Amino acid sequence: MTSTPVQGAQVVSRVASLLRIVGRKPEGSPLVELVRESGLTRPTVHRLLSSLASEGLLDQDPQSGNWVLGPEILLMGSVASARFPLEDIARPSLRRLAEETGESAFFSIRRGAETVCLLREEGSFPVRSFVLHEGVRFPLGVASAGTAIMAFLPEAEQEELLAGWAAHARDFAAAHTEALVRENLAKTRQAGYSVNPGLVLEGSWGMGAAVFDQRGRPAWALSLTGIEPRFKGERQELLGRLLMEEAHRISTLLQGTAGAV
Template sequence: MASIPGIQVIGRAAAVLRAVSTAMPRGLSTSAVATATGLARPTAHRLLASLAAEGFLDHDALSSRWVPGPELYLLGAVAAERYDITATARPVVRALAEATGESAFLSARRGDETVCLLREDGAFPIRSHVLHEGIRFPLGVASAGLAILAFLPDVGVERYLASADLSEFGTTHDPARVRERVAATRTAGYAVNPGLLVEGSWGMGAAVFDTSGQPAWALSLTGIEARFSADRRPELGRLLLEHAHRLTQALRGR
């Protein structure tokens, strides 16, 4: 297929916007944006300046960091009418945090990634800070992304694993081991991440399905390893599945 003029620039601009939005609330320096996107620093700076000129980014003069601009807010407010499920999901995420005492999250699938949309902390005072609103992970890495990946069709799982590069997350994320976790997730109904992202920080996740039956979101829990003992995991899994089903039904009724 012939290359469309400007398509590379659009892809690079999109990568810059994603990098900056993922780094909220602090934002990113020009050098950090270049590193995150794999762009040369002068190229990154030109894109950042152009996006700022159009209102999609702002440059904080005090910190010298780039942050999302007002035009993104306005576009997001318009898109929210169709895509935003947080008003429906927040009571469910809060109820899950209250029932477990752990930090509970809602993440959405965006292509081959998950994006964390909501966080509600439970009563247990020690927090895991692996997840926060806006952070992105490839499918199959965090528990939310593993829960979503596991309930895609086999052909979708294999297509993803054939193209995904998860090497930055270590040998525990090679395709064979991800397949093993996909199989375990399908058997249990929920995903378990036994400290594979940050040692000692565990996660569990359950898929939330759209009206066509596809895994489009996930609820997850994170906490310290001692709170995810073998004796407690089945109860946490039951609560995850219960709340994920509740949210699935609520979204179908919107």
């Protein structure tokens, strides 16, 4: 993440990390938070934010003063979507999943050693969790989407992640011990789908299924989240079946897409 093999690029890496932090939440972040999260000094952060804003990459919300993603990001995102039309590919599956299960459905992408939540579709069930939303990142192996993806990576890559597990999982390492994760990965490989039994947030369960790219690598994941009682017993198998069905449908769709991400 913080590795920058490219020389002479201090500002680029700083700017990128600020953009990522701002992009974690649709409502953006105040300056202090960006200072804290980035580890930079206030003047530096402020100057970078101002220049990013003057370029249209960020905006400052007049009400809250929060820094939010700017119009240029929207534009570029729109162009990037032309190469990879997420909405067309994944949205219908999310709609069906949310509709049929009543839970909230998510589409996440693998990005390096993380998963990032891209799309969300609210379910009808009146109790909903708000841990997961567009922009949220988890280390691979944490949460249902990350587990589903990691389970189907080449074994060497899995072992690499597990070797530096504590550093990789960070705050999540406490609840996600290496042994527990290994067990979850094995279960996932067997069942085809992953189950997160409230490890991220007590009582908040999740299930996920990996989506494979043209080269057969697990690059995305569909997932469902909801409260514990709705993810047990027979219903768990039902949800798993639905997830895998839709994941397979998307994987197939992707065979027809030109550019990979």
